[in-house]
Amino acid sequence: MRSGVVRGEMIFPFLGGVDVLHVIQNGPAGVAETGVPLAEVRLVAPLRPASVRDFVAFEEHVEGVRRSVDGSAGVPEAWYDAPTFYFTNPHAIYGPGDDIPFPAASVARDFELEVAAIAGPGGTVFGYTIFNDFSARDLQSREMKVGLGPAKGKDFASSLGPWIVTADELEPYQKDGFLDLWCSASVNGVEVGRDLLSNMGWTFETMLAYAARDSVVRPGDVLGSGTVGNGGCLAELWGRTGSLTPPPLRDGDEVTLTVEGIGSLTNRIISGPDGGALPPVRRRDAAKARAERQ
Incomplete structure (x- = not known):
């Protein structure tokens, strides 16, 4: 390679x-x-990052997905305080044309249309690529009721590609510190979402600086923009319509994300192996435990 x-x-x-x-x-x-x-040439993921931070920088996405995942309305006030992110799995990165194996048990399968910034030396942004943060919404909804996550609803697959466009190449699209790029998503050739990347709440530079605060960001680390609004994922649309319309992704569906100035990234959906049932949890008898300690 x-x-x-x-x-x-x-x-x-x-x-x-x-x-x-x-x-x-x-x-x-x-x-x-x-x-x-x-x-x-067969293109693969342009980078194998040591870490992947995924932000939620679009208000419209937060509002729609909250309705879909946990039934909440509006945008949490805490969202406005700082650019929030979570870590996803750097060992489950796929590239252009790769099949994406969803958890076999998941039926609420979703894509997420994002742009990722690649950290450079000295707190700079080296370049950008397209980022698809695939999501098993049914698993995500269950696990986030515990107050942590997303975890298994996200960590099975993300895709990057088709290549990295260096920051200087996108200078003509800069507008007030944001990249004014049209982003669109289609399933089986039918467009389901379109938005401007410049509708982000924070610039990539701000997100990078926040990620590095009291922590470490190294060159080559990936920072996702978060999903764009206006149909950047299916769950946002489900939250707005109150129904699974458009339908969740199914085996054989092809998802194509296109970003102006960068290119297109296409992946096909398949089912991964069935993981089987978990052993039952051991429930703790609190009263008995207290009695035993006395």
């Missing part, structure tokens, strides 16, 4: 076996003089 620079319909490999993370950490590398046609 090799890394390189995309120019038009050609890709020019980095010299010396240099990978993307090395370029993010150390700056530009030399490339081969002879390119390979993109049509002859």
Whole structure:
């Protein structure tokens, strides 16, 4: 597997076996003089990050999904205090054209249309790629009743791609610190959502600075924008309509996310292996435990 620079319909490999993370950490590398046609290359996820933080930077998404997942209305006041995020699984990253294995038990299967910033050295943003934060909404809804999560509703798969566009390449789209990029999502060729990335509540730079506060962010770490509004995921639409319309994703469905200035990322939905039933929980008898301690 090799890394390189995309120019038009050609890709020019980095010299010396240099990978993307090395370029993010150390700056530009030399490339081969002879390119390979993109049509002859199988693209994989452009990066294997050490960590993935996923933010929720769009009010419209928060409002719609809360109705769908836990029946709550409005946007929590705490959302306005700081750019909230959770960590998802960096070991379950898929790339363009990969099949996405959902938990077999999940029936409320969903995509999430996001853009991810790639952290660079010194608190900078190196570049951007498309990020699909796949979600098993039925699992997510159950586990978040405990007051933690999302966990198993999210950690089975995310996809990145089709490549990383460096920050300088997107400078023409900058508007008041935000990237004014149209983002759209389609299922089996039918568009179900479209929004501007510039409708985010915080800039990527602010989210990166907040993530690094009292913590550590390293070059190559991924920070998701959170799902765009206006149909950036199915759950937002379910929350607004009060029904599963459009329907949840099914085996064989193809989801395509397209972001202006970056490209398109397509994945097909399948079912993963059946994990089977868990052993029953051991319930604690609080009164008996207190008696035994006396």
